Amino acid sequence: MVDFQCKERYGWEDLIEITRLLRGPGGCPWDAEQTHGSIRRNFLEETYEALDAIDRDDAHDMCEELGDVLMQVALHAQMETERGRFTMADVVNGVAQKLVYRHPHVFGGAMAADNSEQVLANWETLKRREKGQRSTADAIEAVPHTLPALWRAEKIQSKTAKAGFNWDTISGALDKLEEEVRELRQAVENSQDPSAPHGIREEAGDVLFIVSKIAQLSGVDPEDALHRACDKFDARFRLVEEAADKPLTACTEEELVRLWESAKKKLS
Structure with a gap:
């Protein structure tokens, strides 16, 4: 076995082998116990930390x-290697x-492409063909439900716009936003109704969707x-809290309102 402690520089194959050793006999108990579900949150957290650095x-x-x-990625691929369903090599081959x-x-x-717009159009056409999407509704259904809601809304709206629904x-x-805000106001004013929470949630969602x-x-x-x-709210609130001579409560x-307006002026 390679003495990984003595290596000065590691490569792609080393990462795969280290991951295999961590989950194998005599490896790390914690790594060996993990499943796709147990480290799902870790994947999301690491992705957001990478985005923050970017x-x-x-x-x-x-x-x-x-x-x-x-x-x-290596951990998830190793789990599937152990189950005999696919390997990291299959992952790399698939994306290539x-x-x-x-x-x-x-x-x-x-398919020719002389500019970025044509490249993206071709990409979308090939993607839909590859995934067997015969309609815009099929493409919308394929948008991951796990995306942040505003992001998901934007992707859905982008696809419908390309289909001419715009x-x-x-x-x-x-004008539609004004209509949705009026309906939200009405739902809030009717909040004594037992069904109000559902109504407010629906109307608030409609407002957010049209704002997107x-x-x-x-x-x-x-x-x-x-x-x-x-970020803007965070900066203003920090000034409000610092300027207040007593608890905000x-x-x-x-x-x-006075403290907030003062904070806005300082940061404008």
Whole structure:
């Protein structure tokens, strides 16, 4: 067996072998006990940490976090190797085949592409053909339900827009937003009704869905827009908390509004 402690630099095959050893006899009890389900959250967390490093353009952290994502891939592939269903080699082979198939303009094929827009159009056509999607409804159904809700909404709306189901101008979407807000207000005002929670949830969802569409029509990523809004709120709230001379629970609504407006001015 290779003495992995003595190696100065590791390669792809080393990662696969280390993962096998960790889950094998005499390996790590924790790694051996894990299942796809038990480390599902880890995969998600590592992915978000990698995205955070990318957003910060931190090369050191990016390198480390991308490695952590690869570790998750290796673990899941090793679990399937043990079950005899597929190996890491199959994973690599599958994605390589996909890249070649969906880039006929590079690797030879009937579909030409002179610009990025045509590349994306070809990619979508080949993807639908590959997955047997005969309609836009099939393509929508294939959008993962595990995506963050705003992201899922954006992907669904993008697919329906390509099929021609779209507003000609953003004003139509804004009118729809006003309609949905009125319905949400009505649901809230009727909150004494036993069925109100369901009604509020439905109407709030409709508002969020149309806001996502307005962002898309404006060329804005709704997920990114909400992240930025969260960051802005965080910065303003920090100033509010620092400026208050007593617990916020002891402040009147007027005092909170004044503190908030002051924070907005400082950060504008």
